Amino acid sequence: MMRIIDRRFDSRNKSAVNRQRFMRRFRQQIRKAVAEAIQGRSIRDLDAGEQVSIPTKDLSEPSFQHGRGGVWEQVFSGNDQFATGDRVARPLGGGGGGAGKGKASQDGEHEDDFVFQLSRDEFLELFFDDLELPRLVRTQLATITDFKTRRAGFTSSGTPANINIVRSMRGALSRRLALGAPSQARLRELQRELDELGDQEAEEGEDGRKARTIRLEMERLRARIEQIPFIDSFDLRYNNRVREPRPTTQAVMFCVMDVSGSMDEERKATAKRFFMLLHLFLTRSYEHIELVFIRHHTVAKETDEDEFFHSRESGGTVVSSALVLMRDIIRERYGNGQWNIYGAQASDGDNWDNDSPVCRKLLGDEILPWCQYFAYIEITSSEPQNLWREYQKLAGEHDNFAMQRILTPGDIYPVFRELFRKATA
Secondary structure, X not given: OOOOOOOXXXXXXXXXXXXXXXXXXXXXXXXXXXXXXXXXXXXXXXXXXXXXXXXXXXXXXXXXXXXXXXXXOOOOOOOOXXXXXXXXXXXXXOOOOOOOOOOOOOOOOOOXXXXXXXXXXXXXXXXXXXXXXXXXXXXXXXXXXXXXXXXXEEXXXXXXXXXOHHHHHHHXXXXXXXXXXXXXXXXHHHHHHHHHHOOOOOOOOHHHHHHHHHHHHHHHHHHHHHHOOOOOHHHOOXXXXXXXXXXXXXXXXXXXXXXXXXXXXXXXXXXXXXXXXXXXXXXXXXXXXXXXXXXXXXXXXXXXXXXXXXXXXXXXXOOHHHHHHXXXXXXXXXXXXXXXXXXXXXXXXXXXXXXXHHHHHHHHHHHHHHOOEEXXXXXXXXXXXXXXXXXXXXXXXXXXXXEEEEOOHHHHHHHHHHXXXXXXX
């Protein structure tokens, strides 16, 4: 029998390397599992890991073993159906009838499935990869963290530029007072004794000698006090600054989606994925963010997230009803000047003709002045609709308004990048 011994030295990162090799090998299966997970995932849960299962049949590898060789026959114990020489019919569905019970599943519940956990970064990597995200932007979006520095008291070490002069001088003065206190107390005692003796230094006798001794001791004490350094290295105090995540900056994102009869499930799914990216982008810029979901057909309605994406209610199209509702919510809840207001509107652009000019006026006069940024996304593969033509009149008048068209799901991230790219100096 041949034996193979691996004598390579173990690597500290062997597990990480093996994990990456595994993910590269089964990338298609993992991407399929991630795509299925996204369909039922909440916007707020996008920035998290995911448990993925891969059927065992997809993990099978070639194996070598010694064959029996020759011709052989075997009757298993307990066989009451076949005798020596009988021909066994092939099982229906191929030759894998004895490989196991049931079919491989993608939900991780079957005992034969291989289940493992994707980290947040790995999940985002695969999510963005499906959107054909350029690697540079994908890496920045998945890892960017914003910090600010704040004062955190004082420290005994630091750079000269951070020296706190007042605190250092206060410490030096305290040290000089503490070290010189015994000598100062002794000086005061000797001065009282000298005052009691009077001017006896020039006279002979015991009083004169005692006066001269006191004066010599006082001179030594004053010299000792003078030798105390004015400032020492351990007196220095430096301003201490620590880095911490940017303090809570409030932001609200309005997600406005057209759910009229012309918006089919595919277009709604495209809008959902765009709103996922938008939410992920904002949660990396703000610690506290609120979401306001508005659905509209002929009537607009504020909903929760589940109803926003999964309700089957539909009807005609009057886009202005959604903008009126958004305006009223801004005035009622977010009009105190303490909120950064963002808006994203997704529609196929098909609107009642007389309503589109009303939408342009509402957006330009009553919504954009409140917003940090507002993006309109038209999801259609046909020619631009009347709402697009009216909104084009606003694009040149407001620098916080942008509009793009999404023709296919592959356009989602390029459009998102175009809408939210950093402004050049």
